[in-house]
Amino acid sequence: xxxxxxxxxxxRKHRASGQAVVTLDGKDHYLGPHxxxxxxxxxxxLVGEWQLNGRTLKADxxxxxxxxxxxxxxxxxxxxxxxxxxxxxxxxxxxxxETARPIKELYGRELASNFGPLALxxxxxxxxxxxxxxxxxxxxxxxxxxxxxxxxxxELIPATSxxxxxxxxxxxxxxxxxRENSPVQPIEDxxxxxxxxxxxxxxxxxxxxxxxxxxxxxxxxNLRPCNVDMSSDVWLYRPxxxxxxxxxxxxxxxxxxxxxxxxxxxxxxxxxxxxFSPLESEKQRREVQHEQRKTPLSCGNRPGTNQRKNPKRxxxxxxxxxxxxxxxxxxxxxxxxARWSPNRLRHSAGTEIRKRYGLEAAQVILGHATADVTQVxxxxxxxxxxxxxxxxx
Numbered sequence: 001x002x003x004x005x006x007x008x009x010x011x012r013k014h015r016a017s018g019q020a021v022v023t024l025d026g027k028d029h030y031l032g033p034h035x036x037x038x039x040x041x042x043x044x045x046l047v048g049e050w051q052l053n054g055r056t057l058k059a060d061x062x063x064x065x066x067x068x069x070x071x072x073x074x075x076x077x078x079x080x081x082x083x084x085x086x087x088x089x090x091x092x093x094x095x096x097x098e099t100a101r102p103i104k105e106l107y108g109r110e111l112a113s114n115f116g117p118l119a120l121x122x123x124x125x126x127x128x129x130x131x132x133x134x135x136x137x138x139x140x141x142x143x144x145x146x147x148x149x150x151x152x153x154x155e156l157i158p159a160t161s162x163x164x165x166x167x168x169x170x171x172x173x174x175x176x177x178x179r180e181n182s183p184v185q186p187i188e189d190x191x192x193x194x195x196x197x198x199x200x201x202x203x204x205x206x207x208x209x210x211x212x213x214x215x216x217x218x219x220x221x222n223l224r225p226c227n228v229d230m231s232s233d234v235w236l237y238r239p240x241x242x243x244x245x246x247x248x249x250x251x252x253x254x255x256x257x258x259x260x261x262x263x264x265x266x267x268x269x270x271x272x273x274x275x276f277s278p279l280e281s282e283k284q285r286r287e288v289q290h291e292q293r294k295t296p297l298s299c300g301n302r303p304g305t306n307q308r309k310n311p312k313r314x315x316x317x318x319x320x321x322x323x324x325x326x327x328x329x330x331x332x333x334x335x336x337x338a339r340w341s342p343n344r345l346r347h348s349a350g351t352e353i354r355k356r357y358g359l360e361a362a363q364v365i366l367g368h369a370t371a372d373v374t375q376v377x378x379x380x381x382x383x384x385x386x387x388x389x390x391x392x393x
Contacts, residue, residue, distance in 0.1 A: 008051075011043045017074040017154070019066075024050050025057050030066055030156055033073075066156050068115055069108035072100045074156065075147050086241055099143045102126050112148075112157045120144060120168045127178075134178035138170035186351045187344035191337055198331035202281040205262050206324065210342060212259045213237075214349030217342040219253060221319045226271035228255070228263075235260055274318040 013034040014021040020031040020039035029046055032039035042065060050057050076097060083093040102123050107115055123144065127137045145165050151157040171178050192211065196204045206220050219239045229236040235255040255263065266275035319327075325341050332339045 008047055011040070016078075017156075018077065019070065019074065022046060028155070032066070032070055066112050066151075067108070068110050068112050069104055071112040071147070071151050071156060072104060072108075074154070075150055076100060078150065095139070096143055096147075099140045099147075102130075103144065112151060113161050115148070115161065116164045117168045120165055124168075124171065128176065131179065133181045134171045134173065134176065135181055137178055141168070141170055184344060184347055186348035187340045189348070191340060192345070192348075194335045194337055195328065195331045195340075198334040199327065200281040202276050202278075203319075203324070203327045203331075205266070206276050206319070207328070207342070207345065209259055209262050210345045211349060212262070213253055213255060214346050214353065215239075215253045216346060217321045217324055219251075220276065220342075221274070221321060221324055223263075223275045224272060225267045225269065225275065228267065233257075235263075276319055277317050278319055278323065279317055 009022050009024055012021050018034060020034040020043065021028050022031065022043055024046060031042040079093050079096045080089060083090045106122060107119055124137055124141060127140060148157065148162045148165055152159050152162045192207065196207065210220050222239055222241060223237065227238050227240055237253040237255055239251050328342060329339045
């Protein structure tokens with residue numbers, strides 16, 4: 001027969017969340033950040049009530065008592081390890097941190113169980129006043145609901161908190177003061193042609209390749225020889241990582257003769273090395289500068305001698321979507337035209353393919369699961385509509 005004991009449950013640390021915890025009546029009760037005075041006081045209160053009530057808790061004493069800022073800290077810690085791709089935090093993690101800021105400012109010290117629909121609507125209003133677009137505000141609202149859903153799953157807050165928040169809808173178009181984003185339009189080929197002469201050769205080839213294939217900027221930056229199947233007349237590129245891989249979808253990008261002509265010279269390297277490299281681009285830029293040099297070699301700096309030993313910034317072996325976009329923006333400034341981003345090349349390819357081969361073909365090339373998404377990328381050809389109505393209308 002086990003020996004009966006009158007020991008008091010211990011004050012412990014919950015490693016996953018970093019909170020203090022005590023187990024009473026077979027249930028864990030979170031007390032706040034481990035080691036803090038607040039968590040010690042909460043421990044004394046719960047254990048005291050438990051002892052006075054005959055070593056059991058009252059029904060109303062089991063309600064979690066965690067503040068909003070503590071819930072945010074626990075969720076961000078979870079997100080840092082959950083939203084990871086290729087060993088690095090994804091953009092979603094950064095967006096979660098961004099979503100947490102106004103919540104912390106307005107309701108950080110409030111109990112998470114008291115954060116209700118009116119508080120969520122106040123957060124939406126704060127975002128409207130900050131100038132965020134309606135779509136961005138709705139995305140932030142969805143993240144807040146996921147935050148509280150996670151809190152319920154971890155038994156940090158009562159389920160009633162989540163149920164109440166679900167009653168708050170997203171902002172509707174024309175029904176709020178939130179600004180609307182302008183739809184992303186295809187980039188005209190004449191603007192692309194005006195930009196190309198001001199781009200480095202490597203970046204210019206990236207632009208041409210993306211315009212032909214309709215792939216995403218991320219796919220261009222991640223392209224490696226080992227990812228390209230050249231066994232047939234049309235090459236097949238399987239990106240090592242892509243936007244929808246977490247849905248279990250496979251992405252295959254077909255590369256025709258024109259794209260092959262651009263890519264072929266970049267395949268003559270180690271199979272695991274990215275085809276488009278900023279290091280090569282910088283090397284080409286310096287070679288062009290050297291060819292255009294007017295000062296004799298006997299005067300001034302010789303090639304390679306005027307370089308910092310430990311520069312703050314140096315070229316890497318792979319373009320990112322941000323560095324790719326910035327290179328295009330700098331070329332646009334040199335060309336004296338409005339800046340455009342590489343995503344618009346994908347819109348242009350989708351528009352052209354849809355016009356020539358139909359919506360289903362554009363859906364296949366762009367890698368969309370539904371035709372509704374393709375509609376966003378493949379804008380209707382107004383000139384064609386005008387021509388048809390001139391004849392029949």
